[in-house]
Amino acid sequence: MMDKALSDRKVKSVVICGHNGKFCGGADIREFSSPLTGPLLIPVIQGVESAAKPVVAAIEGVALGGGLELALGCHYRIANSKARLGLPEVHLGLLPGAGGSQRLPRLIGVPAALDLITTGRHVTAAEALQLGLVDRVTDRNTVDEAVKFALSVADQSPQSRRISTFPCPRHPDLDALFEDVMQRVRQRARGALAPVACVRAVRAAATLPFPQGMERERELMATLFTSGQARAQQYHFFAQRAVGRWSMPSGARWDKTKPVAVHKAMVIGLGTMGRGIAVALVQAGVSVVAMETNEKQLTDAKQAISSMLERGAKRRGVAPALDKIRYSSDHSRRSRSALTGGP
Numbered sequence: 001m002m003d004k005a006l007s008d009r010k011v012k013s014v015v016i017c018g019h020n021g022k023f024c025g026g027a028d029i030r031e032f033s034s035p036l037t038g039p040l041l042i043p044v045i046q047g048v049e050s051a052a053k054p055v056v057a058a059i060e061g062v063a064l065g066g067g068l069e070l071a072l073g074c075h076y077r078i079a080n081s082k083a084r085l086g087l088p089e090v091h092l093g094l095l096p097g098a099g100g101s102q103r104l105p106r107l108i109g110v111p112a113a114l115d116l117i118t119t120g121r122h123v124t125a126a127e128a129l130q131l132g133l134v135d136r137v138t139d140r141n142t143v144d145e146a147v148k149f150a151l152s153v154a155d156q157s158p159q160s161r162r163i164s165t166f167p168c169p170r171h172p173d174l175d176a177l178f179e180d181v182m183q184r185v186r187q188r189a190r191g192a193l194a195p196v197a198c199v200r201a202v203r204a205a206a207t208l209p210f211p212q213g214m215e216r217e218r219e220l221m222a223t224l225f226t227s228g229q230a231r232a233q234q235y236h237f238f239a240q241r242a243v244g245r246w247s248m249p250s251g252a253r254w255d256k257t258k259p260v261a262v263h264k265a266m267v268i269g270l271g272t273m274g275r276g277i278a279v280a281l282v283q284a285g286v287s288v289v290a291m292e293t294n295e296k297q298l299t300d301a302k303q304a305i306s307s308m309l310e311r312g313a314k315r316r317g318v319a320p321a322l323d324k325i326r327y328s329s330d331h332s333r334r335s336r337s338a339l340t341g342g343p
């Protein structure tokens with residue numbers, strides 16, 4: 001379709017829009033764990049950007065990940081006022097690997113691009129306009145507005161609108177900027193590879209010509225793509241949504257059911273986990289019977305739990321709720337029924 005529009009002499013300018021009010025949420029994450037099919041995104045975006053006629057992105061709903069990278073390949077971006085834009089790949093253990101790490105800094109500057117790419121945060125259309133990420137925001141029908149706009153620029157060459165040809169906006173002290181950002185990102189990342197690779201990719205945009213920057217983006221993406229971290233984060237994406245849908249065999253769901261207040265609980269086994277659970281429950285105001293059959297473990301746990309409660313209370317400036325916890329080494333029915341308040 002795109003090839004047809006670009007090669008048809010009667011077509012003077014082109015609008016790319018989404019379906020059902022959404023521009024594009026990005027690549028299908030499920031495809032990342034199987035061999036890729038369909039046209040590869042990088043050449044598609046390059047084809048759009050190098051088109052001899054103006055191409056306008058009509059952004060409604062979301063333009064995320066590969067979706068925003070495609071919009072960055074267009075010569076103009078018109079966004080609906082309710083649209084959200086972002087490069088959230090970092091949350092999937094990746095970086096914007098279809099030119100996003102190279103085009104975004106060229107368009108909005110290095111500091112703003114570092115912020116968006118390393119946090120993966122979505123921005124509103126209003127913020128996108130302020131950043132220079134979009135050219136125009138509309139409250140009206142976005143596609144109609146984009147078509148009007150495309151007609152108004154149909155006789156203009158898109159030459160000066162190709163982001164890959166933009167120099168990266170200059171920054172007075174790039175080395176200091178990247179040193180500072182890298183330090184903060186490493187601290188926040190706590191061992192995650194993707195945020196650090198994102199900083200390296202943006203550095204390539206700031207210091208290398210576009211083709212070499214793209215090559216660096218590709219190398220960095222290759223190290224992330226098959227990493228265990230990326231697999232885990234992508235699993236987490238779907239797991240989070242599956243949990244949201246979880247229901248009991250009776251049909252009860254977490255979001256449709258009234259919560260029941262818990263006043264008493266028993267923690268069985270006072271190893272590291274059990275101790276932490278007991279402390280968390282007491283701090284939440286729950287009366288706890290902490291049960292451990294190993295006498296030595298029980299003695300150690302009493303000491304550890306008391307000092308955790310005291311430390312926590314000191315931090316919060318309150319008295320430690322030591323009276324909320326009772327210890328037992330008796331695994332008999334009697335001690336269990338004491339917890340549940342039964343006979």
Ligand SMILES: CC/C=C\C/C=C/C(=O)SCCNC(=O)CCNC(=O)[C@H](O)C(C)(C)COP(=O)(O)OP(=O)(O)OC[C@H]1O[C@@H](n2cnc3c(N)ncnc32)[C@H](O)[C@@H]1OP(=O)(O)O
Binds near residue numbers: 029241
């Ligand atoms: C060489 C270069 C290679 C690749 C470049 C490109 C990379 C990418 O584009 S990575 C993907 C980047 N995009 C994202 O991370 C967006 C992720 N999605 C979202 O943030 C949200 O889903 C949404 C804002 C798009 C919509 O939110 P909401 O309306 O709240 O719906 P849900 O989140 O519940 O999602 C509905 C439904 O869709 C599934 N889904 C959403 N996004 C994707 C996706 N990118 N790939 C696959 N599936 C997706 C989501 O799992 C839900 O499905 P289920 O209900 O079956 O769980």
